[in-house]
Amino acid sequence: xxxxxFRILIGVILISAGILFFLQTLNILSNVWxxxxxxxxxxxxxxxxxxxxxxxxxxWALIPATTFLGLAGTIIxxxxxxxxxxxxxxxxxxxxxxGFFVIFLTxxxxxxxxxxxxxxxxxxxxxxxxxxxxDDSGGGIFFIGLAITFLLVAxxxxxx
Numbered sequence: 655x656x657x658x659x660f661r662i663l664i665g666v667i668l669i670s671a672g673i674l675f676f677l678q679t680l681n682i683l684s685n686v687w688x689x690x691x692x693x694x695x696x697x698x699x700x701x702x703x704x705x706x707x708x709x710x711x712x713x714w715a716l717i718p719a720t721t722f723l724g725l726a727g728t729i730i731x732x733x734x735x736x737x738x739x740x741x742x743x744x745x746x747x748x749x750x751x752x753g754f755f756v757i758f759l760t761x762x763x764x765x766x767x768x769x770x771x772x773x774x775x776x777x778x779x780x781x782x783x784x785x786x787x788x789d790d791s792g793g794g795i796f797f798i799g800l801a802i803t804f805l806l807v808a809x810x811x812x813x814x
Contacts, residue, residue, distance in 0.1 A: 688733040695726035713761065717753040724749020743781025751775040758810070765811035772803025 671690060677683040702719035705712050727745040731738065754771030757764050776799025780792045787795075 685733050688729055692726050692729050692733075695722045695729070698722035699726065710760070713757050713764070716756050716760075717750065720749045720753035720756065721746075722749075724752075739782055739785060741782065744778040747774045747778035747781065751778065762810075762812060765807065768807050768810060769803060772799065772806060776800060776803065 674683060674686045674689060678686040683689070699719045699722035702715040702722065705715040706719065724746040727749065728742040731741045731745060751771040751774030754767040754769075754774070758767040758771065776796060779799060780796050783791045783795045
């Protein structure tokens with residue numbers, strides 16, 4: 655199997671970026687920087703997913719994969735749907751937490767992954783709770799989320 659020459663890959667990336675900036679100059683596209691960062695983060699997600707899918711012992715690759723996915727989702731929401739709820743915190747923190755939940759779901763021996771997954775998902779919900787529910791609801795939601803997280807640990811952890 656022939657290896658990819660990274661000089662060619664860098665050339666393709668630079669030419670693609672040039673085309674995007676040219677389209678912005680012609681007013682065909684807008685927000686080219688946002689598009690480039692979305693593509694970079696989706697590319698990073700794809701690289702780490704490829705690492706995991708080719709070798710399941712590299713379970714750690716799920717964490718940066720879902721982090722990059724959350725970053726791309728954050729930029730998409732902020733760029734194309736700015737009038738909606740500010741979902742940046744939910745997408746980023748929830749994306750990182752999703753990585754930990756997927757680690758647990760793929761290997762039930764990694765029960766510990768429920769803890770950072772639950773805490774990060776809880777923090778993501780706290781970021782929008784004050785906009786959606788009430789101004790001072792964040793603290794209560796945080797402790798309820800932690801309680802649910804440790805309840806899940808108690809129910810899902812395998813006894814030795």
